[in-house]
Amino acid sequence: MLKTFKKGGVHPHENKLSADKQVQMLPPPLKVYIPLGQSLGAPARPLVDKGAEVKTGQLIAKGESFISANVHSSVSGKVVKIDDITDTSGYRRKAVFIETAGDDWIDTIDRSQTIVRECKLSQQEIIRKINEMGIVGLGGATFPSHVKLSVPEGKKAQTLIINGVECEPYLTADHRLMLERGEEILVGITILMKALGVNKAVIGIENNKPDAIAHMQKLAADFKGIDIVALKVKYPQGAEKQLIKAVTGREVPSQKLPIEVGCVVNNVGTAFAVYEAVQKNKPLFERVVTVTGKNVASPSNFLVRIGTPVADLIEKAGGVPENTGKIISGGPMMGKALNSTEIPVVKGTSGILLFPESDSKRVKVQPCIRCAKCVSACPMGLEPYLLEREVNAALWDEAETDRVMDCMECGSCQFTCPSGRPLLDYLRLGKNKVGQIIRSRTK
Amino acid sequence: MQLLTISGSPHVHGDQSVKKIMWGVVVALIPAMLVSFWYFGLGALLSICVAVATCITVEYLVAKFILKQEPSISDGSAIITGILLAFNVPSNLPWWELVIGSVFAIAVVKMSFGGLGKNPFNPALAGRVFMLISFPVDMTSWPLPVQNRMVIVDALTGPTALGTLSEGIKNGETVSQLASKLPDYTHLMMGNIGGSLGEVSAIALLIGGIYMIWRKIISWHIPVSYLLTVFLFTGLLWLINPERYIDPVFHLLAGGLILGAVFMATDMVTSPMTTKGMLIFGLGCGLLTVLIRVWGSYPEGVSFAILIMNAVTPLLNKYIKPVRFGEKVKA
């Protein structure tokens, strides 16, 4: 029997249209908009001014608080301005606008293709390097990696879990990366293991990627302490707590971090970025992005410079199909709908989805028929139907007792609701309000 | 480029809808409908049509003119109520009594609470009990399976198996003395017995139940815990005194138990939301059913048992919570 997490979960259609498409390297775009805040935490402080000449890989903004990440230029050229831009979240945020000229990399980066396996750096040096190179979690949450690797006092990491699940439908960036850069990922994992002081790592991969499982298994035979675990396909297995449960059988307690059960989770893309940062001195300024959709002419996986406008990627995949009604950054379950294609790719952009008009609208909302499907679908063991009512009636205390804050916004409940109720809209509102109340209490 | 839709995640929806669920239930009821036609002839067909037509009409009128909602007949829930109501009455019941029962079920039990999803009690069951109280004689004279199914008969009537049993026990007869008057298991399985028109064939009902579980319309928890409780409880009584208490298989197959456990107790609107709650709900239904059947004044207790548990459901929802993720932490 394949492993998986026990409680809840759903099975959306996979639609991995671009699974066989090799990652294509895109040339630097004509212009980039590089947001200063691309990770969880505080935005970085810009180090360049209007008119400055920058090189590819040059540090252009410094993350100054603990939870914050450095930002590097992804092209060489001239800074046009530093101004607000609407990012994926829909908010206006500060970004560095650069006009590209050539592609002149800073010379500390090792651009050769040879794979460097050995890492002589110490634990502290690795973490410092990862911080320096602006590495964040590439699975979507964009948590700065150096923070994740700094195990808090009194806690001990035992197992490093690598997320190769890619449970969101459509997305194939991690899948391709495992097939094409498997060895680099494994070296990245050994570096992460060293940084954490653990001698065991497990890569969880869902069973719909048998080629990736076989490939990684073959390669991992060469590395000590790295296991591959094939997992049964179930959404949201890529969520940290669900992945830990699936792989180790342990449950992270409510409102606690994975380290509580001795685990640290990183995504395969992050492991690759760590490899490049530590072994090749390469800051995080490009990533693999899947561009796909049922009517997209050629669904593709691209290696893209951070800051590239989404429109450029869509153009490369054959342009916006005629009847497109929705463009999503990320996967269809947790991604964000975009209101324009002038939005830049950021470190957390895993995919761009183009939905035809017919798939863009929600289904008709009907009264709740108390079918309990949302309850059995919720991987956190919540009662979404009840939380909807409590939020609707502004019963914030009840919502808190019923653990609205445990909701990870995976969308399984709303996906499964036969009445098409917008459960997650209510849950987000509830989390927002209850979160405010909790914060005001501790003040 | 045209305007882009902006909405929160998730951007995809599963393939379930209220319509699919309700029509799935209707499909699951087809085997039992065919059996009822086979044994009770046109009378059965007519009753089903009358009840369904009344339910749909009343729901439409109330929604449109009283609640001023958009009527949602196409969701199929009124049709289910109609079929189930007809299933719970004798096939020769005067049609106007069935109309009154249907009006009560939809207008009072369902729509007065606000319509689909808001009623605390199962409309078909409440309708049946209302009719039982209003027309006690007609509701308890059961036609026997007919020979010529193309005529509407009200000729031969007889008691149900449970009626015979409870009458006999009250008169001091023992189970073995009664045995010759009771139908055997094959008849109980197939439905060749007197009774409400949809309850007679255990097999047809179970086929419907398995279909619903397979289509994920219902979960197994309520029917299994309900039937198991009845089986164990009556089995215990039977072990204690087989002359006073009949065997558990008879209890499972006779009367409206399987109809109730598969189609009535599982009504999603009026049953609990968590699996633990469902198991308790089934247990409660089972205990009450046996208590009423064995010691109550009615020979059959399924309707009352389920209605009582419907009333307990809000409590179960309030106190029986799902196991939260991370609640029972294994070190």
Ligand code: SF4
């Ligand atoms: S979105 Fe929240 S409530 Fe809904 S299934 Fe996911 S965790 Fe549960």
Ligand code: SF4
């Ligand atoms: S899935 Fe939808 S209809 Fe069913 S109980 Fe939850 S909110 Fe109600």
